Amino acid sequence: IDLARVVDRDHPQAALLLGTIPRANRGIIFIDEINRLADTSPELTDVLLDAMGTKPGRVQIEEAGLPVVSLPLETGVWAASNPDEDPGPLEDVRRQLSDRFDLSVEMGRACEPGMVRRILECDDFDVPRAASDSLSAGCWPGRMAAAALLAPRVLFPDEMVELLANIYVDFDIESIRAMEAARTVARCRAALAGRSRVAIEDLRAVLPMVLRHRVEVATLANVLRYVDALQEKSASGRSVGAVMPGCGGAPQGTRPGCDGGGGRDGGGGCDGGGG
Secondary structure, three states: OOHHHHOOOOOOOOOOOOOHHHHOOOOEEEEOOHHHHHHHOHHHHHHHHHHHHOOOEEEEEOOOOOOOEEEEEOOEEEEOOOOOOOOOOHHHOOHHHHOOOOOOOOOOOOOOHHHHHHHHHOOOOOOOOOHHHHOOOOOHHHHHHHHHHHHHHOEOOHHHHHHHHHHHHHOOOOOHHHHHHHHHHHHHHHHHOOOOEOOHHHHHHHHHHHHOOOOOHHHHHHHHHHHHHHHHHHHOOOOHHHHOOHHHHOOOOOOOOOOOOOOOOOOOOOOOOOO
């Protein structure tokens, strides 16, 4: 509560001071050691679930004696977790919270001398870069700026939509957010490469990051094998859409519930296939 405005003699007002999350609107929130958040700050976990539950998100403020205030929120939430500490990596964090993250990226130690050298050379972040250097087409900031302009116009073709729908149903993916994230990130990847249309290799590249914290390791492996087989068919001249529908077109051993022995246990539903 903004006490200064409440006790103002001339114009007293019931007002609230915005906290960290509402102030991050149109910005980025970074949460370190999110794997410990549920134990240390369970109330903050509930706030994050509301803020990340929809697009745009929403923060609800409730104070005794005041009407409930609901604020729309557009922010990116980044987090880090240490897999060596309880409860472990993001996929072991409270399931409802981990599903709110579109991507999970596994970071290891630098194993190449060249990478270590690049890290050590970047020790002066206070020196501003010249505009010509920061926005030139060949450098990373310039590529990002160009991709941000292109991404809204990148086409996600119908055969890619059908592929995501089949993955969601056939592999029992519980979260529709995963498919929405795959579509969005695949479009961003295509834009970063300067392309105006999503290709199957874009989906193949982003699916591990989208699904790693949402599904079992075996399920992720089956999904990737399925997409790899479709990608091989596509590279040989057949369209993706031509090999997806029905067991007859899907590669043997890759689509659950079809003859060939692949897929998850108990999968089924395709005519003419085992399950």
